[in-house]
Amino acid sequence: MFSKELFAFLLMMKNLSGFILICFTSFQFTFAQVAPEFNFSFDSISGTHKLILSGLEKEDLQKLKMTDPEFSRFQEFFPVYFGKNAPEKTENLPPVAGKYVLENDAICFTPRYPYLLRKSYYACFYAGKFKNIINSPVNDFNENLISFVFMVENTLDNQPPEVTQVYPSLDVIPQNQLRIYIHFSKKMLTGHSLEHIKLYNQKGEPEENAFLHLDPELWDPSGKRLTIWFDPGRIKRDLSPNLQYGVPLRVGEKYTLQISTAFKDIQGNRLHQSFEKTFVVGKADRSSPKPENWEITYPEPNSTQPLSIFFNEAMDQALTSRMIEVFDENNMVKQGSVTIGKEEKSWTFTPSENWISGKYQISINTKLEDLAGNSLQRLFDAETTQFSTTPSFKTKDFLTLEFEIPAF
Amino acid sequence: MKFVLKTLLFLLITGNFLLANNTNPNYTKNFVMGEIQLKSVSALAFGPQGILFLGDPMNAAVYALDTKDNSPISAFESFEVADIDKKIASYLGSDLEGISIKDMAVNPISKNVYLSVIRMESPVIIKVDSQGNLSEVTLDNVYHSKIDLENPISETAESRGRKLRTWAISDLAFSDEKLFIAGLSNEEFASTFWTIPFPFTEKQTLTNLEIYHAAHGKYETQSPIKTFLPYSFGDEPQILASYTCTPLVTFPVNKLEGGKKLMGKTVAELGNRNTPLDIISYEKDGKPFILIANSNRTLMKIDPNDIASFEKSLDQKVPSSDTDGVKFLSIAQIGIQQLDNFDENNVLVIQRSVDDGSLNLKPISKKRL
Known part of the structure; x- marks a missing residue:
C-alpha cells in the first residue's frame, strides 16, 4: 500500500487548566486525492482532554447514531493508541480505553484514565471503516487514514518531587535496624520503588538484597511515605538466609542510602535530585524498650x-x-x-x-x-x-x- | 487467587445446576447496589457463584463483588495472551512503568481471567476473556458488600496515626464459607490473619500467627505471610502458608481464635532468596497435588500426604541445606509470577519468558506438572 505523509506541523495550545497540548498532526492517504476535510482538535479547557474529530457529514453522523447507538464500534474507525507509532508498527496492541460521544456534529473521545504527561498518543480516523459501519459506499478517498500525534504537558504541576525526610534520622543505627520510612513531597509512582533505592557500603559497592522486596509495597494512603524493610530473614539469627548470607548491615561499617532521580511522582516528574543519607552501624539492639x-x-x-x-x-x-x-x-x-x-x-x-x-x-x-x-x-x-x-x-x-x- | 479444588470441582460439575437451584446459600443476600470506591487493589480471589473478592489495602477493606459472570463456557478453550503487560498498558493508555499487575484470579465458572492492576495511582480490575480480549470491570454501579478489616488497635489509640497506616493485603482465599485474609502492616512488624464468615457479618477473627525458626526451636518469630492455601490435610482443615522469609508452615483452621497467638508447624524450607508467590492445589490422574510458584526457584510440586504425615516441626532440627523438610519435585518452569487453576486440564500462569523477556498469560497442561 502506497502511503505518503503530506505535511506535519507543530501546534501548541495553552489553556486555563494549565495543560499544554503539543500536537504533531499529519495526514496520510493511500491515493493522491484532494486533502480531506476531517480535522482533529483538542478541548482540554474542561480538564478532560477531550479529543474532537470534526468535519464529518451530518448525514453520516445521523446514520452512525442509527447503526451504532451504543457507540460500541467507534473504536474501530477512531482509535487512539499509546505511543507515537501507528498500530501496525506496535504488534497491534489494543487502543486506549475511553468514552466516545457525539457532540456538535463531531465525535469526541475522552480517555478512561488521564493521558500520561509528556508521552505521545496516536489518534487515527479510518474513513473507510467509518463508511462501512454506516453502510455507505467506500471510494478511494474513503480509504484514507488521518492520524494525529499529540502529547500533554502540565504547566501547573510540574514541580519535581523531593525526599523530605528519612527515618530513622540519627547517624548511628543498630545492626538489626528493621525498617526505613522515606517521606516524599508528592504522591509517588508505586510498584517499582526498590529499583530506585540502593544501599552502598563503605567501598561504594551496592549491597544487593539488603531490602526485602514486598508486593504490595508499603505506602501510606497519601502515597507520600514508603516503608522499606531490611530483609528480616537475614536479620533473624540462625534463620536460613541469615546463616547463608549474613546480616544485611555489618557493625562498624558506613553505608549510604541513595534514592535516585529515576523515582517519579504520579505526574511523571523525576525526583529533583538524588537523595543520600549516610549512617554508621552500631551494635545490635536485643532488648525491649524499658x-x-x-x-x-x-x-x-x-x-x-x-x-x-x-x-x-x-x-x-x-x-x-x-x-x-x-x-x-x-x-x-x-x-x-x-x-x-x-x-x-x-x-x-x-x-x-x-x-x-x-x-x-x-x-x-x-x-x-x-x-x-x-x-x-x-x-x-x-x-x-x-x-x-x-x-x-x-x-x-x-x-x-x-x-x-x-x-x- | 485460589479457590479450593474440592469446591472448584463441585462447581464444574454442578455449574448449570447452581444457577437454578434455590437451596444453595444466598451469598448475595446482604449485597447492595452502588459504587465500589477502591483506593488501591492487591489480592484477588474468587468465591462461589462468580463472586470476586477484592483486597483494598489503603482502605483496609475487602469487597465482595457479584461479577454476574457466572455462565459456564460450553467448551473449555485454552488461550494464550502474549505480552499481557504491554497489552494492559496500551489499553490503559500507559507505558509499562505506569502499570503494575498485582494479582490474577480465574473465574472458576466462566474461566474469564481477572487481573488487579495499578495504573499510575488508579486501581483497575481487568477481565481477559477466552478470546484474549481485555476489558475493564467497571465498579461504579455494582452489586457488592464490604468488610472493614478490624484493626488490632483501638480506634481512639490509632486516631492520630491513622492517616499513615495501611494494611497491605498480601493474600485472600475463600474456603468452607469463610474468607481468609493475610495482612501486612506498613508500620508494625506483625503477621495478622483474619478469618471472616461469608456472607460478611460483623464477625471477624484476628489471629497473630507465629513460627519457631532455626535450630531446636531457639527463636520464635512473627513474620508476614506472603501467600497461603486453605487445604484439608487428612481430615483437618489447615492453612498452608508461606512467609516472606521462605518457610512453609501449617496452621489448623479450628485453632484460629480471636486475640490468640498461634504457633505454626514449619514443614519445609524452600530455599534462600526465594519468595513463594502463589500456592494452588490441583489434581492429576485423580491424585491431589500442591503447586507453588516461586520468585527465584522453579515451580514446586508437593504431595499433600507428605505434609499430612510430616510429624515434627522443622525447628526441631538443624537445617542441613538450602532447602529442607517435606520433599518437593521441581517442575522445569521458571519466571511464573501468577498462578491459578484454569480448568481440569490446565493451570493458568503469567510467566516471564526466558527467551525474550516477554510477559505472557498462558495455560500449562497439568499433564506436564
Missing part, C-alpha cells in the same frame, strides 16, 4: 505546657507518633498535638486546651517498637527461653502510666 528507664516531664496546671517522655533510645518514628495517648479521668482522650524529638528519642504532647487538675493516664500500646522492631511486648528476634522473666505489662495491650495535675 519504660522503667524513661524520663517523663509533667506540665504545670492550668497551662498548655507539653508532657514529654524521653526514651533514652531512638524509637520507631511512625509507631511513636501513633501509639501513645493521654486520657483524662473520664477516660476521654486528651486532644492535642504530638511531636517526635531529635533522633526519635522523645515524645512530646502539647494539649489543645489547658491542663486542668485531675488524674491522667498515659496509655502506651505495648506494640510500640524501637528501631530494631523490639516492642514493649516482645523482642523482634526472641529466644524462647527469655519469656520466663516477662514483666506483667508485656501480656497486656496497653501500658498505663498515671499522673496527676494538682490544683492550681
Whole structure:
C-alpha cells in the first residue's frame, strides 16, 4: 500500500487548566486525492482532554447514531493508541480505553484514565471503516487514514518531587535496624520503588538484597511515605538466609542510602535530585524498650505546657507518633498535638486546651517498637527461653502510666 | 487467587445446576447496589457463584463483588495472551512503568481471567476473556458488600496515626464459607490473619500467627505471610502458608481464635532468596497435588500426604541445606509470577519468558506438572 505523509506541523495550545497540548498532526492517504476535510482538535479547557474529530457529514453522523447507538464500534474507525507509532508498527496492541460521544456534529473521545504527561498518543480516523459501519459506499478517498500525534504537558504541576525526610534520622543505627520510612513531597509512582533505592557500603559497592522486596509495597494512603524493610530473614539469627548470607548491615561499617532521580511522582516528574543519607552501624539492639528507664516531664496546671517522655533510645518514628495517648479521668482522650524529638528519642504532647487538675493516664500500646522492631511486648528476634522473666505489662495491650495535675 | 479444588470441582460439575437451584446459600443476600470506591487493589480471589473478592489495602477493606459472570463456557478453550503487560498498558493508555499487575484470579465458572492492576495511582480490575480480549470491570454501579478489616488497635489509640497506616493485603482465599485474609502492616512488624464468615457479618477473627525458626526451636518469630492455601490435610482443615522469609508452615483452621497467638508447624524450607508467590492445589490422574510458584526457584510440586504425615516441626532440627523438610519435585518452569487453576486440564500462569523477556498469560497442561 502506497502511503505518503503530506505535511506535519507543530501546534501548541495553552489553556486555563494549565495543560499544554503539543500536537504533531499529519495526514496520510493511500491515493493522491484532494486533502480531506476531517480535522482533529483538542478541548482540554474542561480538564478532560477531550479529543474532537470534526468535519464529518451530518448525514453520516445521523446514520452512525442509527447503526451504532451504543457507540460500541467507534473504536474501530477512531482509535487512539499509546505511543507515537501507528498500530501496525506496535504488534497491534489494543487502543486506549475511553468514552466516545457525539457532540456538535463531531465525535469526541475522552480517555478512561488521564493521558500520561509528556508521552505521545496516536489518534487515527479510518474513513473507510467509518463508511462501512454506516453502510455507505467506500471510494478511494474513503480509504484514507488521518492520524494525529499529540502529547500533554502540565504547566501547573510540574514541580519535581523531593525526599523530605528519612527515618530513622540519627547517624548511628543498630545492626538489626528493621525498617526505613522515606517521606516524599508528592504522591509517588508505586510498584517499582526498590529499583530506585540502593544501599552502598563503605567501598561504594551496592549491597544487593539488603531490602526485602514486598508486593504490595508499603505506602501510606497519601502515597507520600514508603516503608522499606531490611530483609528480616537475614536479620533473624540462625534463620536460613541469615546463616547463608549474613546480616544485611555489618557493625562498624558506613553505608549510604541513595534514592535516585529515576523515582517519579504520579505526574511523571523525576525526583529533583538524588537523595543520600549516610549512617554508621552500631551494635545490635536485643532488648525491649524499658519504660522503667524513661524520663517523663509533667506540665504545670492550668497551662498548655507539653508532657514529654524521653526514651533514652531512638524509637520507631511512625509507631511513636501513633501509639501513645493521654486520657483524662473520664477516660476521654486528651486532644492535642504530638511531636517526635531529635533522633526519635522523645515524645512530646502539647494539649489543645489547658491542663486542668485531675488524674491522667498515659496509655502506651505495648506494640510500640524501637528501631530494631523490639516492642514493649516482645523482642523482634526472641529466644524462647527469655519469656520466663516477662514483666506483667508485656501480656497486656496497653501500658498505663498515671499522673496527676494538682490544683492550681 | 485460589479457590479450593474440592469446591472448584463441585462447581464444574454442578455449574448449570447452581444457577437454578434455590437451596444453595444466598451469598448475595446482604449485597447492595452502588459504587465500589477502591483506593488501591492487591489480592484477588474468587468465591462461589462468580463472586470476586477484592483486597483494598489503603482502605483496609475487602469487597465482595457479584461479577454476574457466572455462565459456564460450553467448551473449555485454552488461550494464550502474549505480552499481557504491554497489552494492559496500551489499553490503559500507559507505558509499562505506569502499570503494575498485582494479582490474577480465574473465574472458576466462566474461566474469564481477572487481573488487579495499578495504573499510575488508579486501581483497575481487568477481565481477559477466552478470546484474549481485555476489558475493564467497571465498579461504579455494582452489586457488592464490604468488610472493614478490624484493626488490632483501638480506634481512639490509632486516631492520630491513622492517616499513615495501611494494611497491605498480601493474600485472600475463600474456603468452607469463610474468607481468609493475610495482612501486612506498613508500620508494625506483625503477621495478622483474619478469618471472616461469608456472607460478611460483623464477625471477624484476628489471629497473630507465629513460627519457631532455626535450630531446636531457639527463636520464635512473627513474620508476614506472603501467600497461603486453605487445604484439608487428612481430615483437618489447615492453612498452608508461606512467609516472606521462605518457610512453609501449617496452621489448623479450628485453632484460629480471636486475640490468640498461634504457633505454626514449619514443614519445609524452600530455599534462600526465594519468595513463594502463589500456592494452588490441583489434581492429576485423580491424585491431589500442591503447586507453588516461586520468585527465584522453579515451580514446586508437593504431595499433600507428605505434609499430612510430616510429624515434627522443622525447628526441631538443624537445617542441613538450602532447602529442607517435606520433599518437593521441581517442575522445569521458571519466571511464573501468577498462578491459578484454569480448568481440569490446565493451570493458568503469567510467566516471564526466558527467551525474550516477554510477559505472557498462558495455560500449562497439568499433564506436564
